[in-house]
Amino acid sequence: MIQIKPFLFDFTSGPGFGEYYSMLSCKGKHTEKDVVEVMNELRTIKIELADTAFRNVNQLLEMSSFVVLANDEPLGGVKRIIVDDERVFVLDDTPKIVCYNMKGEIEYQINNKGGGPKEFFSLLDFTINKASNQLIAYDSGKRQLNIYNLKDGQFLSSLSTSTFAPMGMASVDGVFFFDNPDHFNYPDNKELHYSLLYSTIGNKIDNRFFEHDEISNYSMSFGEGHPFFYNNGSLLYNKRFDTMVYRLVPNKIIPYLNIELPNPLPDELLKDRIQPIELVKNDYSFGITNLYKCDDILYFWFSKSGFYQTVFYDLKKNKIIYAGNKVSNNPVKELPVFYPVVGVYQDCFFSLVSPMTILEKLSIDASVFPKELQEISEDSNPVLMFYKVKK
Numbered sequence: 522m523i524q525i526k527p528f529l530f531d532f533t534s535g536p537g538f539g540e541y542y543s544m545l546s547c548k549g550k551h552t553e554k555d556v557v558e559v560m561n562e563l564r565t566i567k568i569e570l571a572d573t574a575f576r577n578v579n580q581l582l583e584m585s586s587f588v589v590l591a592n593d594e595p596l597g598g599v600k601r602i603i604v605d606d607e608r609v610f611v612l613d614d615t616p617k618i619v620c621y622n623m624k625g626e627i628e629y630q631i632n633n634k635g636g637g638p639k640e641f642f643s644l645l646d647f648t649i650n651k652a653s654n655q656l657i658a659y660d661s662g663k664r665q666l667n668i669y670n671l672k673d674g675q676f677l678s679s680l681s682t683s684t685f686a687p688m689g690m691a692s693v694d695g696v697f698f699f700d701n702p703d704h705f706n707y708p709d710n711k712e713l714h715y716s717l718l719y720s721t722i723g724n725k726i727d728n729r730f731f732e733h734d735e736i737s738n739y740s741m742s743f744g745e746g747h748p749f750f751y752n753n754g755s756l757l758y759n760k761r762f763d764t765m766v767y768r769l770v771p772n773k774i775i776p777y778l779n780i781e782l783p784n785p786l787p788d789e790l791l792k793d794r795i796q797p798i799e800l801v802k803n804d805y806s807f808g809i810t811n812l813y814k815c816d817d818i819l820y821f822w823f824s825k826s827g828f829y830q831t832v833f834y835d836l837k838k839n840k841i842i843y844a845g846n847k848v849s850n851n852p853v854k855e856l857p858v859f860y861p862v863v864g865v866y867q868d869c870f871f872s873l874v875s876p877m878t879i880l881e882k883l884s885i886d887a888s889v890f891p892k893e894l895q896e897i898s899e900d901s902n903p904v905l906m907f908y909k910v911k912k
């Protein structure tokens with residue numbers, strides 16, 4: 522569990538106590554203790570952009586280790602990666618799920634596409650349920666959850682989700698949360714007109730949070746990342762176009778970070794259905810994603826002026842390390858290459874680095890790269906790279 526020092530929240534501006542409590546309660550019952558927990562954990566951080574490129578990331582991070590993913594099975598575009606219990610699980614857009622060990626060797630694949638009872642049409646997302654030692658994948662084509670043995674990838678069973686059609690899923694402490702940003706597929710079922718659905722077993726909705734409003738059905742393809750972020754066993758969530766980040770626990774959402782973006786996107790523009798291309802052209806900030814915390818360093822992206830902006834924020838010192846749209850590094854032995862962060866594992870940030878990026882950095886100074894990385898080619902699979910925060 523991520524621990525954040527409490528701060529005094531000013532309810533004279535922004536949402537008041539009643540509004541925060543109602544967001545938590547929705548249809549569940551919560552005690553005074555729950556409210557105190559919320560008050561103690563929530564904090565606000567203010568972001569201001571820098572006007573220079575951040576090329577000294579090696580002063581903040583150092584390479585801890587890396588895993589060269591075997592080329593036995595070429596990967597397509599990666600949609601989801603989870604690192605857990607010394608194994609790497611990758612969902613690509615072919616689609617298939619490949620499980621690697623920490624030597625980069627393939628342990629098994631889930632690649633049985635087809636119409637049969639043990640096959641899938643289209644894998645949209647997956648998660649790991651450590652409580653049951655299972656991997657659960659959502660087949661959006663059949664509208665069902667396929668359940669596999671986490672150890673060997675063998676198909677176990679399926680659960681129908683015909684009553685709802687999520688856009689993403691996550692699991693924490695043995696329960697499930699589903700991303701449900703709109704209700705186009707079930708306009709008349711008011712019970713599903715919520716952005717976040719909760720289930721204890723996976724195919725039955727037991728609770729719901731964030732009732733759909735005028736903004737919920739606004740759709741665009743830019744600036745919309747995955748809403749669930751695994752952080753060393755803790756699950757964080759950020760709703761589309763929202764600047765509040767929540768920590769998810771069984772049957773409860775806990776406000777965690779209130780991120781004040783520069784020139785934030787006005788709700789009125791979304792309610793008025795501004796054209797997506799016009800939204801991107803404007804100078805507004807929106808779309809928080811890729812949000813991870815390691816050693817008091819917070820990392821995330823947001824969209825502004827048609828570009829993703831990268832933020833490194835020191836939570837302990839309450840200060841911005843960097844916020845801007847250019848993060849790179851000059852290759853040095855302690856950090857030969859930096860690539861956008863996609864997760865946290867065992868107190869390290871990790872990235873899935875493309876072979877072309879490694880080749881580019883090799884052309885600058887190959888001597889700082891370990892031998893295994895010097896052998897990377899254009900046809901190689903991505904390399905999983907772990908970064909420690911420098912003390």
